Amino acid sequence: MADIRSLCVYCGSRSGRNNHFKKMAQNFGCDLAKHNINLVYGGGNVGLMGVLANTVMENGGEVTGIIPKHLNEAEVGWKEATNFFVVNNMHERKRMMFDLSDAFVALPGSIGTLDEIIEVITWKQLQLHNKPIIIVNVDNYWQPLFTLIDNFIKEEFTTFEVFNLFYVVNSVEEVVPLLKSLPKFDKKTKNTLI
Numbered sequence: 001m002a003d004i005r006s007l008c009v010y011c012g013s014r015s016g017r018n019n020h021f022k023k024m025a026q027n028f029g030c031d032l033a034k035h036n037i038n039l040v041y042g043g044g045n046v047g048l049m050g051v052l053a054n055t056v057m058e059n060g061g062e063v064t065g066i067i068p069k070h071l072n073e074a075e076v077g078w079k080e081a082t083n084f085f086v087v088n089n090m091h092e093r094k095r096m097m098f099d100l101s102d103a104f105v106a107l108p109g110s111i112g113t114l115d116e117i118i119e120v121i122t123w124k125q126l127q128l129h130n131k132p133i134i135i136v137n138v139d140n141y142w143q144p145l146f147t148l149i150d151n152f153i154k155e156e157f158t159t160f161e162v163f164n165l166f167y168v169v170n171s172v173e174e175v176v177p178l179l180k181s182l183p184k185f186d187k188k189t190k191n192t193l194i
Contacts (some may be wrong), residue, residue, distance in 0.1 A: 002102075002103070002132065002179055002180070002184055003040060003102070003184065004037060004041050004102045004103050004132075004166065004179045004180075005036075005037065005102055006037065006038040006039075006064070006100055006101050006102050007032065007037050007038070007039060007040065007101060007102065007103050007104075007105060007179075008040040008041070008098070008100070008101035008104045008105070009028075009039060009040070009041050009049075009052060009105045009106075009107060009186065010041075010042070010096045010104065010105070010106045010107070010113045010116040010117050011025065011047070011048040011049050011052060011106070011107035011108060011113055012047045012048045012107070012108055012109035012110055012111075012113060013042070013044050013046050013047040013048075013049055013109075013110075013112070014046070014047040014048070014110070015047050015048055015051065016048070016108060016166070018108075018139060019140075020138070020139060021048060021107070021108050021116070021138070021139075022048065022051055022172075023106070023108065023131045024138055024172050025048045025051040025052040025055065025107065025172075026052075026055045026132075026191055027103075027172055027173065028052060028055075028172035028175070029051070029052045029053070029054070029055025029056040029058075029059065029061070029109070030055060030059050030122050031060030031088040031172065031175070031176055032056050032061055032068065032077075032172065032176075033055075033056050033057075033059035033060050034059070034061075034175050036061070037060040037061070037152055037176070038059065038061070038063070038064060038082075039052065039053060039056045039062070039063045039064065040055055040064045040066070040097055040100045040101045041063070041064070041065060041066075041111075042047075042066065042067060042071075042093070043047040043065030043066050043067030043071075043072075043077050043081070043084065043085070043086075043099075044065075044067060044071070044074060044076060044077065044098075045076045045077065045078035045094075046076055048107060048108065048109065050076075050178060052091065052107075053065065053081060054078075056097060057080065057081070057082070061082075061083040062082040063083070064081065064082065064083040064084075064085075065077065065078050065083070065085070065097050066085045066087060066093050066097055066099060067084075067086055067087070068086070068087050068090050068092065068093050069086055069087070069088060069089075069090065071090075072086050074152075075077075087148055088159060089114060094116060094136070097116075097118065098123075098129075101131070102131060102132075103131050103132040103133070103134070103179055104117065104131065104132070104134070105133075105134045105135075105136060106134070106135045106136065106142070107136050107138075107172070108135075108136075108138065108141045109141075110173075111167060115143070117133070117135065120133055121133055121162075121165050121166055124161065124165045124166075126157050132167065132178075132182055133165065133166040133167065134166065134167045134169060134175055134178060134179075135166055135167070135168050135169075136169055136170075136171065136172055136174075136175065137168050137169065137170055138171060138172070140151045142168070146168075149162060149163065160176045165186050
């Protein structure tokens with residue numbers, strides 16, 4: 001069983017128009033707190049990320065927020081998090097989120113969320129880490145991404161094995177059981193970015 005103590009969650013700095021997404025973030029926050037999994041996230045107190053972080057804390061869990069200086073004001077950095085870090089730029093934020101996490105999850109979000117999840121998938125493809133990556137395809141939110149990847153395969157820019165780099169679930173309730181079912185992996189040998 002994989003030992004997942006800290007989970008990096010990428011999600012929107014807006015809540016979106018689908019009210020189901022907000023409820024999903026609340027449910028996931030409760031689940032993380034219940035299983036004593038530290039949330040590592042982008043440090044904002046707005047949108048789905050704010051809902052998720054607040055719910056984890058309200059239920060006795062721990063939250064590590066990491067936000068770059070220029071977004072600290074714009075996203076209303078959430079200094080009430082258990083651990084709160086203001087870094088110089090986006091690159092430092094993403095690197096610190098990577099270093100502090102045992103696995104990664106993508107909930108609904110926008111270009112920033114897409115950038116973050118694609119980056120950790122790319123790093124895994126390049127064998128820079130072997131941490132689990134899960135995309136929560138609630139209400140088929142991420143289906144256009146999978147269609148795009150299918151097109152990459154069709155046009156022979158990659159192979160079907162790219163789908164082996166991450167897991168897809170349809171609800172947040174599936175995330176923790178999936179993580180617990182995974183085999184142990186060596187966090188030291190293949191989890192250091194070059």
